[in-house]
Amino acid sequence: MTSIINKFRTAFIFQFLLYGLCAFGQVSTAQSSIHQSIQSKTDEIFDSLVEIRRDFHKYPEVSEKEEKTSQKIEDYLLSLGLEVKTNIGGYGVVGILKGEKEGKRVAWRADIDAISSDLPDVVHFESQNEGVRHICGHDVHITIGLGIANVLASLKENLQGSVYFVFQPAEEMNKGAKGMVDDGLFKLINPDEIYGLHMSPYPVGTIATKSENVYAHFTFMEIEFKAPKDQESLINYTKQIMRSAQTYGPNAKFWNNENLFSTELGVTNPNTIYKDYVALMSDFSIEKSNERVKLGVLVDASNEEKLNEYLALIKNEIETSRYSEELISVKFNFEEGMPVMETPMNDRELTDETLKSISNIYGKQSVIPLYGVPPLQFSDDFAHFQKFVPGVYYFLGGSNSEKGIVAMPHTPNFAVDEDAIKTGVNYFSSMIVERLKK
Ligand SMILES: [Zn+2]
Ligand SMILES: [Zn+2]
Structure with missing residues (x-):
């Protein structure tokens, strides 16, 4: 999430969000066995994913310097048996998972960079890299991307088609997506659809989005x-x-x-x-x-x-x-030399269909449809991928009012309820499996 909130007066807000939205309910019981397998696998690897997330959190790297981060991503994807391409548009990494049968091609994007910040971390696994912090939640994004790769790799025999995992650098500079595309990303992979998420202050257990633009x-x-x-x-x-x-x-x-x-x-x-x-x-x-x-x-x-x-x-x-x-x-414009901000534009049909399928599998309370956009100055260069491939950008809830956690990106107290990792891996593994069937 790129923001210019430091430059302009934009007050702060998102705590209010926690009121009035329903809490996370029970997962629906009527679901097919592949979604049960997804949830069992997620449960099985959840503790390891939390450890992975904390490691990324402890060793954050700013945009265009994500060398160690991308190395760890590469190692993990290789350990799952995926085909891996590296150094795409900087430290971009792509993992390719081919199902047993031919079929559709779906891409999942995760951004991987952290932010310069001198403020102290609010978690006990605080950043060890002075002046750099993951306060936009990209440590969680990477972890969810790796988690989905792990879950879907374990179900490879049941998959028809291919899943591409796109780990994108330099999102905070609003240039990593373009960098990957300019460096030939879509010659390496040719997805029919692309999806991605961002941590948000919605309650843990939920996702939220709307068709077309999600930011002002x-x-x-x-x-x-x-x-x-x-x-x-x-x-x-x-x-x-x-x-x-x-x-x-x-x-x-x-x-x-x-x-x-x-x-x-x-x-x-x-x-x-x-x-x-x-x-x-x-x-x-x-x-x-x-x-x-x-x-x-x-x-x-x-x-x-x-x-x-x-x-x-x-x-x-x-x-x-x-x-x-x-x-x-x-x-x-903004200022000389600053790239024009693009806004993620969600495909209407894919938005409706994916929200419906997640809601069918995980229950109605798991999905918060949005109808407007807050007058704030956020953006995400996921928008650049959507210029080439239709897709959807989701907000993943990370707040928990009982634990006092507010997952508002770019704020000093930004924190995430780590159950959001489980939500993200489950919902979007299931969503991808459903898309491959189409
Ligand atoms: Zn950000
Ligand atoms: Zn972000």
């Missing part, structure tokens, strides 16, 4: 003018049109973070207030000189169309205003 679309909008005589009027005019064109007024419930995950208004309600919006998410930055005036502001939208409509509207307003002569440019 956002951009930093910059408008530059030749300085008029009365600079203040120009600045006030521009602020006023930009503010009045956003969907929510200053006192709307939209701005109260406690509503993000409330059952009535939040993203889990079909009528959520977070499904159709454009909102200004930062104060205006203003640069003035005798020649130029430049205003900048961060804009979030519930989807790409909304964002583009808003940007076009503002541009048109200014171009047809009394300041049209002064306008130099309207730009949308």
Whole structure:
């Protein structure tokens, strides 16, 4: 999960999520034997997976430096008997599991890098690499990827088709996915579908997602003018049109973070207030000189169309205003040299089908359908893979209110209930098996 929350004002929030969502229930009993085999195998290797996760947690490596991490991944995949390719787009690793019969090809992606952080770890298996921490949960992502590989390798005789395990570096820099693709990933493997997950503050035992985008679309909008005589009027005019064109007024419930995950208004309600919006998410930055005036502001939208409509509207307003002569440019970007953020876009059909199949096998309470996106500035370059292969990006619940664990990525107290490893391995091993049958 890439974030620009350090740069812009974005308050904190996700604790609220723990209220109002149901707890994890019992696994449904009506299920076929392959899913029972998956769960037995997961139970059998669970303790070893926890150990593996803690080892990754103790020795985190930042983006583009994941050398030891990728070595451990390679060793594990080789020990399962998978064909393994390494050094793809940096320290990327791919494991190939071929079933006994020909069939469909499904890819599972896990990101593997950690983050620079000097804050102390909140767990007893704290980071031994000074200044580096796994506070985005990628240690858990790697472990779940390896766990699914292990479970499915043990069921190889029953599998039709191939499963590709894509371990991606440099996600936090928003460039590892592109790096792997540019380095020929899709010449090595040719998946029909691709899936991946991210740790999230939803309750342990659950997964959540929606079709299409799962994060807000956002951009930093910059408008530059030749300085008029009365600079203040120009600045006030521009602020006023930009503010009045956003969907929510200053006192709307939209701005109260406690509503993000409330059952009535939040993203889990079909009528959520977070499904159709454009909102200004930062104060205006203003640069003035005798020649130029430049205003900048961060804009979030519930989807790409909304964002583009808003940007076009503002541009048109200014171009047809009394300041049209002064306008130099309207730009949308972050900063020089920063790659454009792509947002994961989930395939509608695959989202519906996979949520249905997980819910059928593990019970309705295991799946939280989402209907909106929080106005935050997160992204994940899993989006880049989805440009080539249809797929779904899920949030995996890692919080446990009873244990005081809040799995909110990029926060100092980020922690994960390790039962989430079991959930991830079970649900997604089953999901992949079901996809291969299609
Ligand atoms: Zn992250
Ligand atoms: Zn992440």
